[in-house]
Amino acid sequence: MLTFVLRRLLLAVPVLLGVVFVVMLTIDLLPGDVVALMLGEHATKDAVATLREHLGLDKPFIVRYLEYVARVARGDLGRSIQQNRPVAAELADAWPATLELTVAALLIATVAGITAGVASAVWPNSFFDAVARLGSLFGLSMPIFWTGLVLIVVFSLWLNWLPVGGAGSLNHLVLPAITLALPSVAMVSRMTRSAVLDVLREDYVRTARAKGVGELWVLGRHALRNAFIPILTLLGLQSGQLMGGAVLTETVFAWPGLGRLMVKAIFARDYILLQGAVLVFALAFVVINLLVDLSYGLVDPRVGRQG
Amino acid sequence: MNAWSRFRRNRLALVGLVLVVVLAVSAALAPWLAPYDPARQSLIEKRTKPGAKYVLGADEFGRDILSRVIYGSRVALLVGVLSALIAVAGGLLLGTAAGFVGGWLDAVLMRGVEILLAFPYLLLALAIVAALGTGALNTTIAVGIWGVPTVTRIVRGSVLALRETEYVGAARALGAPVTALLRRHILPNILPSLIVYATLFMANAILLEAALSFLGLGVQPPTASWGLMVSTGRDVLLVAPHVATVPGLAIMVAVLAFNLVGDGLRDALDPRLRGSA
Numbered sequence: 001m002l003t004f005v006l007r008r009l010l011l012a013v014p015v016l017l018g019v020v021f022v023v024m025l026t027i028d029l030l031p032g033d034v035v036a037l038m039l040g041e042h043a044t045k046d047a048v049a050t051l052r053e054h055l056g057l058d059k060p061f062i063v064r065y066l067e068y069v070a071r072v073a074r075g076d077l078g079r080s081i082q083q084n085r086p087v088a089a090e091l092a093d094a095w096p097a098t099l100e101l102t103v104a105a106l107l108i109a110t111v112a113g114i115t116a117g118v119a120s121a122v123w124p125n126s127f128f129d130a131v132a133r134l135g136s137l138f139g140l141s142m143p144i145f146w147t148g149l150v151l152i153v154v155f156s157l158w159l160n161w162l163p164v165g166g167a168g169s170l171n172h173l174v175l176p177a178i179t180l181a182l183p184s185v186a187m188v189s190r191m192t193r194s195a196v197l198d199v200l201r202e203d204y205v206r207t208a209r210a211k212g213v214g215e216l217w218v219l220g221r222h223a224l225r226n227a228f229i230p231i232l233t234l235l236g237l238q239s240g241q242l243m244g245g246a247v248l249t250e251t252v253f254a255w256p257g258l259g260r261l262m263v264k265a266i267f268a269r270d271y272i273l274l275q276g277a278v279l280v281f282a283l284a285f286v287v288i289n290l291l292v293d294l295s296y297g298l299v300d301p302r303v304g305r306q307g
Numbered sequence: 308m309n310a311w312s313r314f315r316r317n318r319l320a321l322v323g324l325v326l327v328v329v330l331a332v333s334a335a336l337a338p339w340l341a342p343y344d345p346a347r348q349s350l351i352e353k354r355t356k357p358g359a360k361y362v363l364g365a366d367e368f369g370r371d372i373l374s375r376v377i378y379g380s381r382v383a384l385l386v387g388v389l390s391a392l393i394a395v396a397g398g399l400l401l402g403t404a405a406g407f408v409g410g411w412l413d414a415v416l417m418r419g420v421e422i423l424l425a426f427p428y429l430l431l432a433l434a435i436v437a438a439l440g441t442g443a444l445n446t447t448i449a450v451g452i453w454g455v456p457t458v459t460r461i462v463r464g465s466v467l468a469l470r471e472t473e474y475v476g477a478a479r480a481l482g483a484p485v486t487a488l489l490r491r492h493i494l495p496n497i498l499p500s501l502i503v504y505a506t507l508f509m510a511n512a513i514l515l516e517a518a519l520s521f522l523g524l525g526v527q528p529p530t531a532s533w534g535l536m537v538s539t540g541r542d543v544l545l546v547a548p549h550v551a552t553v554p555g556l557a558i559m560v561a562v563l564a565f566n567l568v569g570d571g572l573r574d575a576l577d578p579r580l581r582g583s584a
Contacts (some may be wrong), residue, residue: 018422026438137319137570141563143514145521146537146555153548164545242358244429248518252541260431263522274437278430286425 012286019282024051024065027271057264077276087276098257102242104177117192134241139186140293144245148179165254176253180245184238195227236292240285312461312573322570326564341374345531347544354547362548364473375531376557382532383561386447386516393451395505398458419454432515447524450512465497499576510565517558533558551564
């Protein structure tokens with residue numbers, strides 16, 4: 001079991017290094033000379049050259065990459081160009097908001113999605129099932145930013161129940177969280193339905209029923225526990241969807257999180273901040289998937305044994 | 308009972324197919340279908356509510372929303388179909404290379420795939436678009452590249468599985484070249500899953516392009532992209548909600564169409580794959 005954990009952890013490291021590499025490479029490919037942009041139109045060639053040397057941008061890519069990795073390992077993510085504050089500080093200010101939003105959305109997605117999925121599986125082809133499946137298809141097809149705007153129109157403009165944007169209270173969290181959760185609810189409910197249906201078809205379920213075991217017991221003890229693994233995988237994948245969706249949701253609702261920070265950084269050509277922000281997202285995703293992987297070891301006894 | 312008749316029996320899938328056809332017709336015949344020039348401004352009539360003259364209303368510049376939605380279908384379909392082609396082509400190339408050659412190439416490619424898949428979906432596309440620049444073509448390429456890792460994995464999996472089968476082993480023993488193996492054995496087996504994946508991919512591609520354009524990093528004005536229309540409509544959301552909500556509805560319908568067809572194809576082509584709908 002321990003070897004399993006260690007192996008997974010070790011495998012994550014090259015992926016993280018690769019992520020940093022890709023991020024730096026794409027930023028390097030950004031059109032336009034970043035240094036010239038920073039100094040403005042009237043900068044002299046000497047000034048540009050001096051600043052470039054000062055920032056270490058004249059060194060070859062590999063050198064810069066290795067230096068960046070070393071700095072990140074020490075926790076130094078550089079200084080934001082537009083704010084002239086340490087990137088780490090900017091990110092630290094923003095990430096709690098994003099965490100709040102994504103956790104709320106994940107909770108909604110898990111609870112609503114699994115409930116709907118299980119209900120659909122238990123009463124297949126019923127009216128509820130049909131509505132749920134159609135609803136899921138719609139939920140998957142609605143662009144997040146549009147859902148957010150529609151919710152704003154309905155609940156803020158017409159009904160005046162909830163605020164339009166910003167953060168600060170539970171009221172502010174409701175609409176963004178629901179918006180972000182919706183596609184995930186759809187996906188989780190579909191996946192849960194199919195996973196539970198698959199399990200309910202298995203022989204051991206038939207045996208249990210033949211033995212006279214109560215349906216609730218069959219459901220809880222056998223069906224759910226075995227459906228858990230694909231659902232868990234899905235939740236891990238959904239966290240990636242949620243992070244990407246957070247960028248859009250935060251923009252629509254002016255939610256002060258990492259996503260909005262990232263978009264602002266792109267437009268301000270603040271590549272140092274952008275590097276840090278993308279890195280944090282990718283890191284979080286890798287960690288979450290790692291945790292999902294590790295939890296397999298807990299849920300599925302077959303996994304830990306092979307290591 | 309073959310796949311097509313199975314597909315035909317699925318009413319939702321047929322609805323999706325009809326919608327896709329409507330989309331395609333709208334894109335192809337846009338200049339004849341649109342009542343007004345999508346770029347024609349009429350500032351005096353800005354933010355007109357939907358009505359007799361402008362069926363879906365007018366936007367902040369007095370441009371007819373219906374016409375812009377019709378023209379927007381061109382961008383949506385272009386990005387959707389082309390990016391799917393890029394993803395499938397790239398994935399086939401890399402997947403077969405990884406599966407057949409194996410060894411170090413396989414290891415390198417798979418690590419690359421893992422790294423690219425470590426990015427949450429929007430961020431990867433954002434990064435590529437940031438590097439390539441904005442605009443319809445670059446957005447298409449970015450979305451296509453975003454899809455390559457997953458297709459590579461699918462193709463590689465199939466290649467690895469089929470490589471071990473007896474008939475492929477026999478063919479190789481008889482000296483069959485790789486290309487023939489590809490054509491005769493591998494491709495026919497992968498084709499159903501690839502078609503299903505490509506269709507569902509197109510749905511997500513349209514969503515992704517809309518998201519990128521919404522953020523201002525995809526298609527640029529004055530080209531009519533649904534995502535861009537939602538973004539500009541956002542400014543007048545509280546005064547004229549139809550400007551932002553109507554194009555979004557178009558996005559949803561288009562994505563739904565491809566999702567329905569993709570689901571239907573999956574159920575029809577491979578009963579083993581069904582179960583998630």
